[in-house]
Amino acid sequence: MLAAMVLGGTIGPAQVLIGDTIGPAALAGWRHLIGGLALTAMALRDLEAFQSLRGRRVWTNVVATGVLSAGYQFSFLMAVSLTGGAMGTVVAVATVPLFSGIAARRVDGEPLTRNWMLGSGVAVAGSVLLLLPGAGARVNPVGLLWGVLAGAIFAGYTVLSKRLSTDVPDVHVSTGLTMLIGAVVLAPAMLTDAGEVGQPRTVLLIAWLGLITTGAVYALYTKGLQSVSANLAGTLSLGEPLAATLLSTLILGERLTTTAWAACATILGGLLIAAVTGPAPVADLTGDAPLYIWPKAIGMVAMPVGIPVQTRQVGVRPPAVGRAVPVARGQARIPHRVG
Numbered sequence: 001m002l003a004a005m006v007l008g009g010t011i012g013p014a015q016v017l018i019g020d021t022i023g024p025a026a027l028a029g030w031r032h033l034i035g036g037l038a039l040t041a042m043a044l045r046d047l048e049a050f051q052s053l054r055g056r057r058v059w060t061n062v063v064a065t066g067v068l069s070a071g072y073q074f075s076f077l078m079a080v081s082l083t084g085g086a087m088g089t090v091v092a093v094a095t096v097p098l099f100s101g102i103a104a105r106r107v108d109g110e111p112l113t114r115n116w117m118l119g120s121g122v123a124v125a126g127s128v129l130l131l132l133p134g135a136g137a138r139v140n141p142v143g144l145l146w147g148v149l150a151g152a153i154f155a156g157y158t159v160l161s162k163r164l165s166t167d168v169p170d171v172h173v174s175t176g177l178t179m180l181i182g183a184v185v186l187a188p189a190m191l192t193d194a195g196e197v198g199q200p201r202t203v204l205l206i207a208w209l210g211l212i213t214t215g216a217v218y219a220l221y222t223k224g225l226q227s228v229s230a231n232l233a234g235t236l237s238l239g240e241p242l243a244a245t246l247l248s249t250l251i252l253g254e255r256l257t258t259t260a261w262a263a264c265a266t267i268l269g270g271l272l273i274a275a276v277t278g279p280a281p282v283a284d285l286t287g288d289a290p291l292y293i294w295p296k297a298i299g300m301v302a303m304p305v306g307i308p309v310q311t312r313q314v315g316v317r318p319p320a321v322g323r324a325v326p327v328a329r330g331q332a333r334i335p336h337r338v339g
Helices: 004-010 011-018 026-042 047-052 056-083 087-093 095-110 112-130 140-165 171-185 187-192 200-224 230-236 237-252 258-275
Strands: 290-293 306-310
Touching: 004 200, 004 237, 011 056, 011 087, 011 200, 011 237, 026 056, 026 171, 026 187, 026 200, 047 171, 056 087, 056 140, 056 171, 087 140, 087 237, 095 112, 095 140, 112 258, 140 171, 171 187, 171 200, 237 258
Parallel strands: none
Antiparallel strands: 290 306
C-alpha cells in the first residue's frame, strides 16, 4: 500500500519534468489503456483467474470501479495541471481519508476507530499546512475544487475496489479490466486531443504513467485492500503527497520552507497514528460467523488489522455458544464455552 503511494507521488513531478504535452483527459485515457493492457497481459498467464468474473454483481462492480477510476484520474490530472505537481497531489489526496471513512461506514458499515480519526485529522492538517503561503505553494481555486472532487471519487473507488478484490482475488484481472473500462470512458478525449503523442518525451511520459504510476500502483493498491480496511487505506493514501513533495525537492530542485517540512512531518505522523489500530470487534461464533485475525504488517510500520474470515477457512470448529476474542497480535483464540 505504501509502495503504491510512493510511486503515485511521482505523477506530478513526472509531468513537470517532461512538460505539458497532452491534455489531462487524454493523458488519463492513455494511462488507463497502457496500464490496463499491461495488467491484463500478466493475468493471461493464469486463465483460471478469469473464472471469478461471474455474476451480475461482479460485473457491476467492475464497470462501476472502472468509471470511478477514469473520473478520479481525470480530476486529479486537472488539479495537477492547475496547481502544480506537489500541490495538485496534496489537494487531491488530502480529502480522501474523510470521504473514504464516510463511504466505508455508510456502504459497508466499517467502524471508524479513534486512532483512525485522530490520524486522519493530523494528516489532513499537515496537508493544509502545505497550502499556506509560507510553504511556497501555488494555489488555484479551480484546481482546489478539482482536487476535492478527485478525493471524493477516489474514496468511492476505494470502497468498490475492496469489494471487487474479494470477488476477484487476482488483482491483475480486476485492476486490468477496470482500467480498460476507464480507457473506454476516456476514449473520446484520446481521439480528439492527440497533442504531441508521437513526440519522444510524450511517449516516455505515457509509458511511465501507464506502466508504473497506473498499472503498478493500482495493482499494489488493490492488493493492499485485501489486508486493510477501506478507511485505513484512504488514510495511508496521504503518503502520496508526502512522496510528491520530497521528489519535487530532490528531482526538480524545488526548495521547501520550514513550513513545508513541518507539513511533511505532520502527514507522516498522521499515517503512523492511523496505522496503530485497536482490538478487532468481537464476533459471535455461531454457524459461519467470522473470526477476526491479526495479519502481519504492511510497509514500514506495524499495522495490525482485523480481517474477517470464515471459520471453515482457518480450520476452526466453532462452539455451539461462545465468542472469539483476539488477544496478542498475530494470534486469535477461542475462549472456553460459556452458557
